[in-house]
Amino acid sequence: MKTQYYTATSIDGYLADDDNSLDWLFQFGAIEEIEGVKDDYPQFIDQVGALAMGSTTYEWLVEHENLLENPETWPYEVPAWVFSSRELPAVDGADVRFVQGDVEPVHAEMVTAADGENVWLVGGGDLVGQFHDRGLLDEIILTVAPVTLASGAPLLPRRITDSPLKLVDAQKYGDIFAVLTYEVQ
Numbered sequence: 741m742k743t744q745y746y747t748a749t750s751i752d753g754y755l756a757d758d759d760n761s762l763d764w765l766f767q768f769g770a771i772e773e774i775e776g777v778k779d780d781y782p783q784f785i786d787q788v789g790a791l792a793m794g795s796t797t798y799e800w801l802v803e804h805e806n807l808l809e810n811p812e813t814w815p816y817e818v819p820a821w822v823f824s825s826r827e828l829p830a831v832d833g834a835d836v837r838f839v840q841g842d843v844e845p846v847h848a849e850m851v852t853a854a855d856g857e858n859v860w861l862v863g864g865g866d867l868v869g870q871f872h873d874r875g876l877l878d879e880i881i882l883t884v885a886p887v888t889l890a891s892g893a894p895l896l897p898r899r900i901t902d903s904p905l906k907l908v909d910a911q912k913y914g915d916i917f918a919v920l921t922y923e924v925q
Contacts, residue, residue: 742878754892789857790850794867795824
């Protein structure tokens, strides 16, 4: 069982632009259709037993997928924890648990719910940083897109220098993406 941060990033380390848009990523088409990704992403998802995200990520997902009007299209079959200090709308029928505060006790709940499968930290970067700060992050998997954004939502707004991350895998997907897998030491 691992707690993994699996996300897409620009070369200069941003998840989204200043408007919380992912148009920079979607210009490449559906990520699931890109050579390599179409095989690896489903394998990754099949090993996920629980997931967590921050409020901005959740709000983007709800809006982008129009989930309040179409709750049946909620994309996850596993329980999802959403960290937020404000009240957010729930997606009917989705196993979404709104929480706040320290990530450590919530992580324990997620591990129990995952029942031996992995915990996926969907984003954002600050939330993932909180898991790292508590020693609860095992792996970072980055799909690096060939663009720079210069500003926006940072990938992981933390200094991680002692112990540095360990590169355990590097893959090329088509002629567009590099996928880098780092182990947190």
